[in-house]
Amino acid sequence: MPRVRSEEARREVLAATVELMAEQGFDAVSFEAVAGRSCVAKTTIYRHWSSKGALVIDAVTSILTPLPTPNTGDLRADLEACFGSFVDQSPQSPVNRVMASLVDASRRDPDLQRFSAQLIEARRTPLRTVLQLAQLRGEVGADLDIDAAVELLFGAFVVRRLILDLPVTDASRDAVLDTALGGLLTKVPAPQGG
């Protein structure tokens, strides 16, 4: 094990931070606790991260996967792809718990606030894009309120994962998408094929 401890230590520290945040929440993340769990000296962690917020931001960033913006030409398929990453994750996935704790902590830390706002936007943007593409194709009406639609779809999945702590299954995803696409009120499909 050569002297490249730095890089390995960094990964261990970030992993420990994620674990702590997932298990005990943002407030349980302290340099001391992270040091104890990561087996990296407390002083070393202080040298690399100037504040708890910076550490948490790096840690959360390390577990995020970039979201693709699908464009299959079919809204339903695009939406399924958008929420595909949600289906894979188990409800007790660290990502869910970390995000829930991050959202709460963001209310009291401007840096975290900006960071989590970016994360949320990154999750909503593909949805918005997919809907705009569908609007251009005429698959959804020109009068569709895209912001409201994003709020509905995004909200359904986020609430299920972060608040209800339920898994997003293929079945639940299909039910939500079917209901959202078709709407609540009784109606008949548009004559043009979609």
Place this chain on the structure above:
Amino acid sequence: MPRVRSEEARREVLAATVELMAEQGFDAVSFEAVAGRSCVAKTTIYRHWSSKGALVIDAVTSILTPLPTPNTGDLRADLEACFGSFVDQSPQSPVNRVMASLVDASRRDPDLQRFSAQLIEARRTPLRTVLQLAQLRGEVGADLDIDAAVELLFGAFVVRRLILDLPVTDASRDAVLDTALGGLLTKVPAPQGG
């Protein structure tokens, strides 16, 4: 100032707990901090509440308003009524912040978990009921997935309030309801009237 301090002290303690939770989160709620803010001796608080969880549950309960289940005969009006209480609250309302923090803390405390699950159910039940009534009236199809519909509606408002920290205005509420009721896909209303 007579000897009915008990009752007054109780209110002050619960109010201080709510404030603390709203401003600094669940973890900042300690018997010490509550005592300092409420001007009630720490030992007195310990005598009345056996644990922090019990104190928080009482405090949250004290700020909740019961949700009526409207039954106007019209789904849209019922839904507007369901979300009417959301419109009044400003985004920085203590209720929002308290609930956000409670949801996060619930992951680590079984008692809080049960409590917050009850709260969530209490918010979702009126929605489910008005949808079922609409289904009986034929206003929505018999094949409507009510659970999915609840998830969509509930999610949109909860995410807006707890995660995005945006106010629920009449305009945003109407947009969400219009979009949900009509659905995303292009369509025409059902010709039949009931």
Place this chain on the structure above:
DNA sequence: CCGGATCGCTACGATGTGTCCCGTCGAGGA
């Protein structure tokens, strides 16, 4: 007037946190 109970204040031990200081180890240059 007095007994009982409740409340508030203070002090204490325990725990956890952030910072400072020093010893150690590996890398690169003379």
Place this chain on the structure above:
DNA sequence: TCCTCGACGGGACACATCGTAGCGATCCGG
């Protein structure tokens, strides 16, 4: 080979906070 420099790890320290125990003060009811 030897030396110097920089990074890492460990220990010690001061400080803040938490939960608990003990004691006096105050008020209700008889």
